[in-house]
Amino acid sequence: MKIWIxxxxxxxxxxxxxxxxxxxVYIIDKHISAVSTDIDHNFIADQIIDARxxxxxxxxxxxxxxxxxxxxRNHANDVNLEDWLYKHIFPVETKLSAKDIYHGTRLGILEMISTGTTTFVDMYFHVEEIAKATKELKMRAYLGIGITKDSLERxxxxxxxxxxxxxxxxxINIIVAPHAVYTNDESDLIQAGKLAKELGSLETIHLNESWNEVNNSMEKYNTTPLLEAYKTGNLTSKTIVAHAVHLNDxxxxxxxxxxxxxxxxxxxxxKLSSGxxxxxxxxxxxxxxxLGTDGAASNNNLDMFEExxxxxxxxxxxxxQPDMLNAWDTLKMATVNGAKALHRENELGKIKAGYLADLIMVNLNNLNHTPRANIIDSLVYSTSGSDVMMTMINGEILYQYHExxxxxxxxxxxMANYIYNKITNKE
Incomplete structure (x- = not known):
């Protein structure tokens, strides 16, 4: 398939x-073949997209x-991380079936591709169902089973x-995903680290998200969650640490x-007052x-432009300081830096010849983008996910003009409304 934008x-x-x-922008099959201000008269496109x-x-x-x-989403609000997890989220999650997870993934993927996300890193359970739904909807993903001491061997x-x-x-890429230090014992973390090394896979883990987490780790291990993760072999160049809010020198x-x-x-x-x-x-x-959104239950959406x-x-x-984290550096966090974290910086995160054709089209002809003083500033400070007009992954258009x-x-x-009513006894 040849596409000319x-x-x-x-x-x-x-x-x-x-x-x-x-x-x-010229696309052949899964890759960007050229980006130029010149027209290639020899390029015979199967599809032409006018992006003016x-x-x-x-x-x-x-x-x-x-x-x-x-x-x-909106099941539990206005509580801290620990109460949110243990009093509200963990209890209701036990009621989610594998099929529920499949349908929930479909909802999440539609939200992501309609707001400009083309790749996501995820940690949850029933990952076989998440992978199935993701594959059917043709999104790029790095998926890990949230490893905890209660179900370690499985x-x-x-x-x-x-x-x-x-x-x-x-x-679909499978990664190793120990949930956190506080949901695993030291021996569990060691096994997770060994598996990541054995597979040569990426790894993700929640660390240093809240002061309570840090203080509890100090009581249990006499060290911080991040240092415990390092000690047990879970902090390497292939690790993506989620949160890392509270870090010492x-x-x-x-x-x-x-x-x-x-x-x-x-x-x-x-939202969880974590810091x-x-x-x-x-x-x-x-x-x-x-940059990540975390789950929509604590955000409460998956809009990376808002993030x-x-x-x-x-x-x-x-x-x-008003010049801290300017628009360009922020946009890099959601593109180039994300690709680097996945060790795909030569394939993802840029509009460049040879890179995978994972790209989006954002409408600038809107009230919120007028006047068009600075494109980068507009993308970070003025854009919402609803401005996305087209999402392409692997050279295939998955979403266009809100369809x-x-x-x-x-x-x-x-289906999502039905599942929520079922698990909360509101049928």
Missing amino acids: KHATVVTMDDSERILYNAN QNVIMPGLINTHSHIPMVLL NLSQTKELFNYYKNDDL EEIKLIQEVGCSLAHNPCSNL IMEVHKLLSKGINVT MKFASLLQKGVFG FKLADKQSVIN
Whole structure:
């Protein structure tokens, strides 16, 4: 399939920060073949997309999520992390069936692709159902079973089985995902770290999200969650640490040395009053900080454009300097930095020849983008997910002009409402 996108404003996200105007993006099958302001008269397109008044940019990379938790959106609000988990979320999650997880994933994926996300990193349970739904809807994903001490052996064996099943898949990648230090014993974490090393896979884990978590770890292990993760072999260059809100100087130095990536989740951290990551400080030390939404139950949506705006404004407002975390650096967190965390920086995160054709089209001809003073600022400070007009993954258009290509939106909504009513006894 050959696709020619013409008359586009192209935000390349390359190192020179180039923006191309009235430009052309040429796509052959799964890859971008060329990006140019010149017209290639020898390119015979199967489909032509007129992108005038629109930005073409890399698809957004959500590096921390629990996608099926869209089923629990607005189920529990205005409580802290520990109460939210133990009093509200964990009890109702026991009522979710494998099929419920499948349908919840479908809802989450439609929300993501309609708001510009093309790749997500996820940790949950019944990952075989998440993978099935993701594969059917043709999204790119890194999926991990949330490993906990209660189901350790099953979690480890299923992770290995799914890893081998999907190891040659274009879109589905299985990763090792110990849930957290507080839901595992030290021996459990050691086994998870060994499995990640054995498989050579990426790994993700919740660490240092709240002061309660840090203090409890100090009582149990006489060390912080992040240092315990390092001790047990779960902090490497292939680890994506979710949250990392509360870090001391020793931990920051270790992160620099190890080369792991951090997933900042500003909306979730605010909503659960967990704290605020010092993103500006970490970026200044060369640490790869990315962006995630967390689950919709603690956000309460999966809109990465909203996440970008919150991330940038928080640094300015809380730490008192208006130039902290500017729009360009924030946009990098959701694209280039995300690709680096996945070790796919030569394939994802840029509009560049040879890269995978994971891209989105954002409408600039809206009231909220007028006047068009600065494209990058507009994308971070003025854009919402509803401005996305087209989402392409692996060279295939999955969403265009508010229409989904592979699913019926209303039937997905109806099923999600049915499941929520069922698990909360509201049928």
